[in-house]
Amino acid sequence: MPDSLLQPGPDETLDSIGTSGVRVLQRRNGYRFTLDAVLLAHFAASESVGHGGTVLELGAGSGVVSFLLVKQFGLGPVDAVELQPAVHARLVRAVALNACESQVRPVLGDLCRIRELVDGGAYAQVVSNPPFRLADAGVRSPDDERAISKSEVACDAQAVILAARYALAPGGTVSLVYPAARVAEVLGLLGQAKLHPRVLRFVHSRVDAPATRFLVQAVRDKDRGLSVRPPLVVHGSGPGGYSAEVAALMDAPLAEQQGD
Template identity: 30%
Template sequence: MVQLVEDERLDYLLAENLRIIQSPSVFSFSLDAVLLARFAYVPIQKGAILDLCTGNGIIPLLLSTRTKGTITGVEIQERLANMAQRSFAYNNLDDRLKVLHQDIKEIPAMLGHGKFDVVTCNPPYFLVPEKEEKINANIHYAIARHEIHCTLEDVVRVSSQMVKQGGKAAFVHRPGRFLDIVTLMRKYRLEPKRIQFVHSRVDKPANTLLIEGIKDGNPDMKILPPLIVYDEKGEYSPEVRNMLYGENE
């Protein structure tokens, strides 16, 4: 059994046959997390994976079905970190999955550099606006969406510090920050190797960017075919249906 607090609910991750604790007033994961969890490379049999800005632990849960390695999430918000840990325990995964209630900027000094084979991160997408009223009044959502506690540079720098030589780091972000993220990855020795743009519909501009780099890798970037979320009927495309529900047709 799991202890739910206030307005929490226990949702299904259908494709993975897992459950996750969510709360509409604190945090609910988005498709972006699912896209990153499917895009990122993970070692199958063993290895150590770090997920920065883990929220309620959605990416570690999704990755747990693709690897037998250990996965550590890092989350600055105590409520979310607690939700993640309870979800890990409910799914009997707390022997491989754990969460640290920490600021990601403290992790290199805390755990040491170069400890992980893979680092993933679904970071806050938006700069902090000059006018405070433009930030969500719900502090949980504000922290998740805006660079209040960590910037894109913080995310890339810490990822580079934590990943092993030759290890991989994968991020999801907005295409508008494409040049920023590529510039920062190269600054911190994460050579971009794979990029995929995600479009809501085939005739719409990309609204999501997936990118993976290798620590001190050789320059050779591959742009993967675009991923389309909705078909012409407004329904999930086969690729996305498979990600969400495990449907292959």
């Protein structure tokens, strides 16, 4: 790939994340990754019940989760499915930028049509940081990229979970991050798909604040019981104002620049 394509365009930024030098290209005024991507990658890696195997990311966006899984946490290879052609094009460039050609495979397509994109039962793990907002909740962003990335206008939680079910091998795991207010809905959808929740962890902005997110990992076809992990607290007295746990996942310069 020409070096010129690895540089940000006039409407793009080149951003770093994590402790392993991951870099991604993002639209300056489009949807941009959040800390949720780092927390999801760490959760999926730390709760991994198997060793090795191909990973599928649904709704990969700029590729943050895929690159972190490969470079920071040693998982993969990863197939990264992204619906939006312009976002996918930046993901392709980022694969070269991170020298991950043999580890991350960008796939352009709609997860609602997962059977046309990947083989069923082919993946040891599925991860997704999906659109959080219900399609009819609040005002839709006039920017299509932001709207599709943040709101369930192109897919909903059920579609993500059914795609994960199709892609996973028996005993494979799916890891998701969602707003805390949707925990009952998402756990119910997982159960209906015979993806049995095995690990649940709530994310709190501060130690005395209500949960804002939850991380869940579920297993295809095997009900091993549910373990609820201690709360994950984002902000504290660590570098950059993060808790020690979160600061350990971030480069110090990034931690000083980014908030929750």
